[in-house]
Amino acid sequence: MEISALYHFPVKSLQGHKSKSLPLDAFGAVNDRRWMLVDSDNQFVTQRRTRAMAQLKATVTAQGLRLENADGERFEVIQPTADAERRTVRVWSDDVTARDAGDEPAQWLSEQLQTPVRLVAMGEEFSRPLEVPREDRQVGFADAAPLLVISQASLDDLNSRLVEPVSMLRFRPNLVISGCEPFAEDNWKTLTIHTHDGPLTFDCTHPCARCAIPGLHPFTGRAQKEPLKTLASYRRWEDGQIYFGMNLAPAAAEQKAATICVGDRIEVR
Numbered sequence: 001m002e003i004s005a006l007y008h009f010p011v012k013s014l015q016g017h018k019s020k021s022l023p024l025d026a027f028g029a030v031n032d033r034r035w036m037l038v039d040s041d042n043q044f045v046t047q048r049r050t051r052a053m054a055q056l057k058a059t060v061t062a063q064g065l066r067l068e069n070a071d072g073e074r075f076e077v078i079q080p081t082a083d084a085e086r087r088t089v090r091v092w093s094d095d096v097t098a099r100d101a102g103d104e105p106a107q108w109l110s111e112q113l114q115t116p117v118r119l120v121a122m123g124e125e126f127s128r129p130l131e132v133p134r135e136d137r138q139v140g141f142a143d144a145a146p147l148l149v150i151s152q153a154s155l156d157d158l159n160s161r162l163v164e165p166v167s168m169l170r171f172r173p174n175l176v177i178s179g180c181e182p183f184a185e186d187n188w189k190t191l192t193i194h195t196h197d198g199p200l201t202f203d204c205t206h207p208c209a210r211c212a213i214p215g216l217h218p219f220t221g222r223a224q225k226e227p228l229k230t231l232a233s234y235r236r237w238e239d240g241q242i243y244f245g246m247n248l249a250p251a252a253a254e255q256k257a258a259t260i261c262v263g264d265r266i267e268v269r
Contacts, residue, residue, distance in 0.1 A: 001179035001266040003193070004152055008032040009172060010065060011058040011119075012141045013046035015219065021261040022174065024200070026138050026250075027122070028146030029174050031060045036098070036141040037109065037117045042089045044141070045117055047213050051221030052113050064101075067108065070219075075108045077101050080121050089120055091128070091141055099123045130205075136253040145205055145247030149175040149185060154244065157182035158227055161234075166227050169218040171210070173245055177266055183235075184268075185246040194265040197258035201251040204268075208245035 009016030012033045023030040035058065037045040047053045057068045064079035080099035089098045098120035106118040122140055130137040130145065139146050150173040159165035168176055177185075188204040215228040231242050 001177055001268070003175055003260060003262050003264045003266060004178035005168065005176035006260065006262055007169075007172070007174055007176075009058075010060050011035040011037070011056075011067075012044065013037070013048075013053045013213075014067075015054065015057040016169075016172070017059065021259050023257070023259045024255065025257065026255065027126075027140040028142065032174060033141040034122045035065060035101075036089070036091070036120055037113075038087070038089045038098075038120055040116050042087055044089065044091045045115075047216055047221055048211055050113050050115060050117075051216055051223070054216060054218060054221035056109075056112060067105070069112055075105065077105045077119065080123065082123065084123075086125075087118075087120055092143065094128055096128045097123075097125055130249055137249045139249075144208070145249050147175060147202065147248040148173045148208055148245050149177060149191065149248055150245040151180050151182065151185050152176055152178045153180055153182040154185065158231065158244075161230050162226055164226070166214075167218065170214040170227065171208075171244055172213070175248075175260070179266075180268075186243070188246060188268045190251060190269055191248060192267040193260050194267070195258050195260050197256070200255065200258055200260070202248040203251050205247045205249050207243040208247055209241040210244050214244070 006019045006022045007016055008019055008029050008031055010031050039045050055070045059066045065077040067075045080101050085100040087098050087100050088095050101119040109119055110116050128139050129135040130139045150171055155168055190201055192199050192201045215224055236242050
């Protein structure tokens with residue numbers, strides 16, 4: 001088995017990018033979900049609530065972030081420094097400290113989405129302990145874990161059942177793995193990536209329960225019945241949730257700095 005594709009999503013629930021490599025740190029993939037939109041109550045905002053977010057692209061720059069709408073209009077954001085306004089924001093049930101990116105990005109994004117939002121970023125003071133499997137691990141603004149893996153065979157299996165195939169972007173993974181059977185990831189306990197920097201081992205913490213986002217077109221936000229209708233016909237488990245993919249967290253609390261690349265060999269148990 002090997003890594004066949006890598007993705008990162010700089011702003012939670014905005015468009016992301018396919019990559020040939022992903023550097024890692026204690027929070028997962030560097031530049032992955034390190035920025036987030038919040039509402040006037042400092043609650044996190046995603047496509048579940050604001051579908052137009054799918055039409056905005058976010059790209060990391062040397063100065064911070066570049067935002068771009070569907071018409072190609074761009075807005076440059078400077079990375080908030082240590083003296084930026086701090087906000088206590090909520091991601092699901094977690095209250096965390098984030099840095100506000102300022103009034104101008106908030107105004108541009110609010111106009112694009114036609115709802116009041118502010119852009120916040122992780123800083124050095126950020127801390128969000130991971131409940132599963134152990135609190136000595138950290139996670140950024142991602143929903144549940146530092147990384148998400150899906151096998152290419154699982155998507156191929158789903159697409160074989162659909163009239164119109166869907167892309168992997170529907171499911172917003174970080175790692176795509178080839179060379180295994182469909183849904184083999186359901187039963188993995190650990191995953192080891194053989195990088196140029198040495199082997200990295202991750203705990204497969206829990207399968208990924210899917211929300212409504214895979215039913216939204218990844219570039220328009222338009223709601224569609226598929227692929228969730230078909231997934232529900234054979235991937236709905238006893239708890240009533242639809243599962244697709246596996247969440248990962250570092251097996252070691254102090255993970256060494258490393259970069260994973262397309263083509264890296266994978267071992268699982």
